[in-house]
Amino acid sequence: MDKKTPLYETHVALKGKIVPFGGYLLPVQYQETGLVKEHLAVREAVGMFDVSHMGEIVIQGKDALKNVQNLFTNDFETMKQGQIKYTLMCQEDGGIIDDLILYKYEEDMYMGVVNAANKEKDYQWIKEHVTGEVEVIDYSEGIGLIAIQGPKAKATLLKIIDSADFPEKYYTFKSKVKVNDMIIDLSETGYTGEEGYELYTRSEDVVAIWNLLMEAGREFGITPCGLGARDTLRLEAGMPLYGHEMSETINPIQAGLKFAVKLNKPEFIGKEAIENAENKRKRVGLKILGKGIVRENAPVFIGDEEVGLSTSGTHAPHLGYAIAMAYIDQEFTELGQQVEVEVRGRRILAEVTPMPFYKK
Template structure:
């Protein structure tokens, strides 16, 4: 299926592998991506208990280099990127001048004057354009490296053991949100201890021509540990259980990081001005006095699954809206994230429901995340 006649779907370097494994494919942000290989539930539970292997090559990689690379990123993004040490990564956001979120990002500092910015697939072009525009006047280069990388992720409690069998890199010394260059199964890779599942795991950035041999080596090394290939469907339920926001659902250009309960990513103390600073300072003040709506977790008492856009209700009035909802394989019942009025946001608030096609289904408000791994 093509996204349109003029824009055929893009394929990752692992496309033939996914098809040989019988994957159900889907159009995701203009890429033909595996949704699932067999049972979404089994893929999900494999990541929670053993390990899963993902193709994330649709993510948008942008390299920023040059003497003023750090200064550019400090100006363009809300985080204090200049303070990130080489070999470490930072979760951050890029905002509009009005404070609205353009995307949430992970930025890896590869060297003193070299950064890798990883954007969501659906926003990669927007982020690239914004960084390019914001680079004016800085001695730094913004480079579109989307075609320079394939990205594989191994996630789950067995992932350190599986990866250790294929690399000499010091994985035990690799902290969460750190990345180091190394070799995995003979393939040069940036090995990052990051992920979007709520489990321990690694993301491996490699050249596209090495993707297939790396996938095969990981599959072989993980066989005895129960590693299975995983699609985007279980990635969504895993991140939902872990309370991790998804752009387009919990994060939008209409919301500031403070509206999303993620004001901590905005670093006002950093040197120099940054895009959105004034609007974000005002948003921080509003959030401190009276947050309009709060992001909460909802757990179903029944079996019906709430979906994004469904109204959250209490006492016959609409008090919020579901942003993401799905059956939770780990909890065994439907769950959702929703923005609700602050007055109804406390965990255990009585009388809250979701309007599912005209029926008010009872839901319990809980603190996010729904699931937290034991460390």
């Protein structure tokens, strides 16, 4: 049975269209705005998302660093307290178990924020693969998480948070920040391609924090946003989504995530397989030139030859045209390469284009 986040009743009151996602009931969009308005609010002003369904797994103890170095693809050796790093967790064969962001709280304490649908799988994998003096704790149920994104996100937060309590820069965070009589952790992170922040709260405080932000952002046109806008925003920003651009049969190099894989590290799970993989296909962006929307699992052709498969696609509200991501044979991935994507028996012209599709 699907769970509800602490903000479920808030979404219902705001006339959110509720759908199951990652084991939770969440709004895909709101009746009074809709996906396009929600998307544009983030690009032009400020939007707010309930992301309390995400998982938070803490790895702590004397051997915490040794274990995160072995479990994840990025390098955390010189990571400082208050820093955040994007990373991947892979199988021995190099396939991606999940992507996550890792927070460093103390020398011996890290928190991984994982995808909702993978939470239990990730937790079990981590527990089974840690060694030495280390503890693994799933704090997900006790944490509420709100993302506030867009050019007016900081101005909104400044109405309830002192400027001295803001993170120093992108991919850093401040812990134990006071908001009225509540305590939050505030990170400069997001999944939209815009300036933005994420607020980690106790589950019992998340409704109060949401309401404070709604009031603080009123003058900026703050807009609650659903899963639909979250997906179109991340697509415009060229960001991969687990289950689409990433899976246990895809390795990080194929997925275009080499920046988060440090092969000069002595060891991590999957390193040898990733180093030796023959990657026949890679992830590319497609600008759709013909009429129609390309979704996932649409075959990509050059003439009669099938050369790839789409993983995600949408009409991009800010850009004003349709886009998609796909895995395509390496020899056909040059920018400007024209291909055809088959949608319901009809071929649609597209071309390989740089990613991200949108940059602020």
